Amino acid sequence: MRFETAGGPHIPAPITVHQVMRDVLLALVPGILAHLWFFGPGILFQLALAIGAALGFEALMLKLRGARLDLHLHDLTAPVTGALYALCLPPLMPWWAAIIGMFFAIVIAKHLYGGLGNNLFNPAMVGFVVVIVAFPNISTTWVPAQSLAENPLNLIDSFKVIFFGTLPDGLTWDAITGATPLDLIRTRISEGIMLTEIRTDEIFGKYGGKGFEWVSIGYLVGGLYLLYRKVITWHVPVAMLGTVAVLTLPAYAMDPYNNPFPLQHILTGGMVLGAFFIATDPVSGSTTPRGRLIFGLGVAILTLSIRRWGAYPDGVAFSVLLMNCAVPLIDRYTKPRVFGRE
Amino acid sequence: MSGILAFGVLALVLGLVLGLLAQRLRGGDEDQEVVDQIDQLLPQTQCGQCGYPGCRPYAEAIAAGEADINRCPPGGEAGVRALADLLAVEPKPLDPDCGEPAPPMVAVIDETICIGCRLCIQACPVDAILGAPKRMHTVIEAECTGCELCVEPCPVDCISMVEPTPNPQTWRYRKDRLKVRVENRTTA
């Protein structure tokens, strides 16, 4: 009788990449629901567009590279890239933004660097950065939760806006779009207006932007689920959000009129999404426990710097990409102590 | 004007520093050391396939810039890469004129045919053949480098090259299977 002789362990690993990525997609659901509630059905089109484009480009590139389509399309990494990208965009972004973003994310950032597991940079963030650098006004054309409450756009309206750029009768772009809270803070503070006064604007909620804070809390819930499922470790979120709190609290205490409350920093922009879903990307992140702490710390400091002094209202995407560059160096100097060694 | 002057001076100073450093780092005494380092990377089969009478002479020729680094089939592509690495030059494919890389072999004398002529003993570069005139000879497997230099001189054609007896020390774990995976990885 002959037996199979593959090496051990002889019982296979119980988890797969597919399951890990499914967990990530699942963890995005609370955030997406909050998004849907506050910013209308646009996000559904953005998700569909980005995931569709991601899968399309993934299939194309796999075919060009002669790899197995079934294997790699099944691993769900492309849909995760697409979903994270879509969640960074304003919900009424025109349809071609998803195509351009995903082209850069999947084709350039992922496959030209060697495909799954080999990309140096977070693909979703590469796509997003390309789009906001190329079309800088998109960050000011968000749809504020408050204006939507007055002029709700239904599914069909959103579809028309995204695909044809036509607005429902009686509405103007100005009526339904506006600056994001972070953008508003930037411009107003530079005009010398006190933060307390800025915050009286109706686009602000209790801590962050109206709606945005709930979306962030949704991501937080999803992030805790990922921690529970051991898909991510605590290092990056704790380091990132902890650094934000530690750095912004003294600033707020010293000058509350010009420096936002820490929770405002955390609950606006992409901070929570970044902390749990983006900076925790295994492929482009650090691979040592201490390295992940440094990675999170770096992303937080860079993000705060960009928010405070940079040309863009939010900086999570830039910060993540910058820290991606530093990963080989971080990994090199943060090797953990081996058991039984000094 | 002052800019041009400043950069001119800078260029001069830096050029001087670089030149001096280059002088220091390329000392004349280190030639021997380079030969040693090259020799360390050669497989020491002493087979002469490179066209030199042994590994050391080949190392000297490489160090002197007279020979290319791709003339050693027993060292294989890995050997060429190691040499390229050491000498900071581009690796290149093995020179087919020198022979094909082959798995390491050892010589075996068919002792029923051997006439004891001593010709193989004279040919062996590492004294791995034992024997006396008119007595049959034998190869000490542990000492044989597989250079094949003994095969040709034998007048009765009693020497053949065989695969060495496998032993746990030189056995490689599932190399064949994993290599396939590594290659898949580069295309997948």
Add this chain to the structure above:
Amino acid sequence: MDAQLGERLWRFHGGVRLPHEKPMSLAADPEFAGVPPVLVVPLRQHRGDAAEPVVRVGETVNRGQLIGEAHPGRITARVHAPATGVVTAIERREVIHPSGLPELCVEIETRAGGTDEDLPPLDWQTCDRQALIDRIWEAGIVGLGGAVFPTHIKVDPPPETPVDLLIVNGAECEPYIAADETLMRHRPKDVIRGALMVARATGAARTVVAVEDQMGAVEHILRKTERDLGAEDLQIVKVPTIYPEGGERQLIRVLTGKEVPSGGLPLDVGLLSINVGTAVAAYHAVEHGRPLISRMVTVTGRGIRQPGNFEALIGTPVSYLIERAGGYDDDIRKLVMGGPMMGVPLPHDDLPIMKATNALLGLVDYEVTRKAPELPCIRCMACERVCPAQLLPQQLLWYTQQGDFEQVEAHALFDCIECGCCAFACPSQIPLVDYYRYAKSEIRARAVERARAAHARHRHEVREERLEREQERRARRLQKKREKLRDRKAKQAEIQAAIQRSKARRKSGEESDDAL
């Protein structure tokens, strides 16, 4: 110190929780597997050098007779005939080893009758330490937990590193394997006495028996036996079941909080650990004079019809033992020597049971089928989280795939214990351990090759020197000859001249003939 031991347990980094699967083979009481018609006894069943055969083909051997003698000063162990019979062959045969390389084996055709050649029993409580150690050597005892290191060396620590604590390792952490648990359940007296005896042999100040918390009644049984035997100074500590708890270094960490230095021995921190089975075998060697000719083997898994634990003679064919366990299930796909994590897969069952064979595990189709095809590493570090050696398995994989073995070594590959936790945690389903084993064998083979190359270089240089010397000598000889020749010519010229002169004289004296 004694009171503290076991009160506080430490944790080791990583590890995985695995299904227990042990009750499967524990349902029935252990049995003697019987004497098979033919035994094939390998002469290297232990770490180190093979034993030398001391019997000849055709010779009749008795049960317990020495058939493989070992060199006392080396790392090696003796081998004995497991049953009475006739030696029918001494040749290289395939044995259980990942390499599949053949080893010298003694084949014995067993037959009934004959006498036992046991060693004279010793009283372990009164005889001196050296006698115990000598007996362990004579009986060919080796570590039965898997490493098969010769026990006589282990229990004889050098005087500068005395044993503070002896750990008798009953934490059999791999799923399915229950050979040690069987001994503790059914022969608790032998376990306790064995532990005390080994403690005496090593001169250990304290002794602890470690059992797993999932072993249920085992702890109770041992405690009761301990009381019955009046051996209260022996401690029994329950440790949490988390793989690879039974690894020597991990168990030491859990019990004492100490880390055995990388590349060092437990002795470096005053510890010695020995497997339960080894302690029992050593005890039998002393108390009954029985050499190590049989061991407890768990035959289990869903691929085996009637799992159980068997006392099997060394050299018993695997197929024979499987028959004793009811044969194979139809769905069996893999047969493993050892556990599902670290076991050696067997290509077929025509192989002999060895001293290291703690279990035969039959795994069926659905148990061994991968959940998904292998994907590239996504650097998720699930492997890092479970690695008990605190390595970076992902980096090791990367550098192994690149063939950068310098970096592989710099990332402490040789601290890897090949426990398989990383591969078990990998969502990309990468057989990481295969890569590490390959890298280790490659690095070792390269070191051997380098040594060979250095050796060849040396021999070549010596030869060149000799040739040069010979040439010089020949040249000198030639020179001398030439000189001599010249000398001779000169001499001859002189002689000729003298002859000429005398001739001339003679000629002048008398009219000579031309005959001269």
